[in-house]
Amino acid sequence: MTATSAVPPSGSLILAINGTTVAKDLDIFARAGGKDRALVETFVVDAPEGTIRLSVPRVTSDHATLAAVELRDSAGKVVRAVFRDKRHTDPAGNVWRPISQQEDDYWKRTLLPQSNGRDAMARCVVLLTTGGGDAEQMAAFLAAQGLVTYSGPVGPSGPSWMGFWFFGRKHGLLAGLPSDCVLDWPYQIASGNGLMLSGSGVESVIGYGKDHDPNVGVAAAIIPLAGVKLCSWGCPDSWIPS
Numbered sequence: 257m258t259a260t261s262a263v264p265p266s267g268s269l270i271l272a273i274n275g276t277t278v279a280k281d282l283d284i285f286a287r288a289g290g291k292d293r294a295l296v297e298t299f300v301v302d303a304p305e306g307t308i309r310l311s312v313p314r315v316t317s318d319h320a321t322l323a324a325v326e327l328r329d330s331a332g333k334v335v336r337a338v339f340r341d342k343r344h345t346d347p348a349g350n351v352w353r354p355i356s357q358q359e360d361d362y363w364k365r366t367l368l369p370q371s372n373g374r375d376a377m378a379r380c381v382v383l384l385t386t387g388g389g390d391a392e393q394m395a396a397f398l399a400a401q402g403l404v405t406y407s408g409p410v411g412p413s414g415p416s417w418m419g420f421w422f423f424g425r426k427h428g429l430l431a432g433l434p435s436d437c438v439l440d441w442p443y444q445i446a447s448g449n450g451l452m453l454s455g456s457g458v459e460s461v462i463g464y465g466k467d468h469d470p471n472v473g474v475a476a477a478i479i480p481l482a483g484v485k486l487c488s489w490g491c492p493d494s495w496i497p498s
Contacts, residue, residue, distance in 0.1 A: 268315075268316055269284070269315045271310075274309050276301070278299045278301070279297060279299075303329075308327060310322070323339060324336070337352060337354070338354060339354075340354055341388070354386075383486060383487065384490075387449045387490035387491060388412075391409075391488070392409055398479065404454065405453070405454050405455055407452045408451075409452070410451070410465070410466065410469060412449050413448035413466050418466065420447075421464070422463065424436070425460075429478070430462075439462065443491065448464055448466060450463065450464025450473020450474055450475045451473050451474050451490070452471060452472075454474075461478065462474070462475040462477075463475065475491045476489045
């Protein structure tokens with residue numbers, strides 16, 4: 257976790273793992289000692305279902321950014337993942353793989369209705385993607401389950417002289433942010449892509465288009481899934497609603 261503002265923020269956040277609060281009133285700026293300094297927090301939790309769900313239930317000011325996560329199980333297996341597009345090698349020589357390139361298909365087990373068990377209730381699962389290959393993999397999986405119709409990505413935005421745009425409609429997912437318009441600087445989206453995805457009950461919240469392409473894709477949507485609302489968010493480098 258890092259604080260990117262040079263001015264000490266007045267807010268803090270709550271961090272939860274598997275629905276249990278592990279850090280309350282966490283002030284990243286104060287704990288890290290200033291701007292652009294990494295804060296490493298370690299927590300020991302139980303994962304009886306073999307799944308770790310990391311969430312930020314509340315942010316009192318600004319927004320939360322998680323840089324990386326390292327998981328160690330009781331057998332000594334270590335998984336290191338970074339929330340970026342490229343691998344990172346730390347000073348100790350450890351390789352951190354992009355979250356989108358992890359080989360485990362844990363996220364599929366989370367989405368399958370028969371795997372939700374007692375959790376299959378009126379709740380929302382947020383699936384964050386880079387908007388690239390991982391988003392395409394998610395869409396293809398949902399299509400294979402008969403939950404959506406998917407015909408591929410629109411394609412990346414391309415060189416800087418090629419225009420692209422994201423646009424969002426008024427929706428609770430964008431509460432407190434500009435909507436019913438093209439998404440401007442508050443979203444801080446640096447590049448583009450979208451999925452040509454549709455389906456019964458699917459709520460398209462953010463769309464995507466680019467120069468010289470008639471196709472319009474979906475970048476963020478709410479997808480009904482056996483009593484669970486799946487929020488798919490795939491706007492590259494964007495600010496994410498907390």
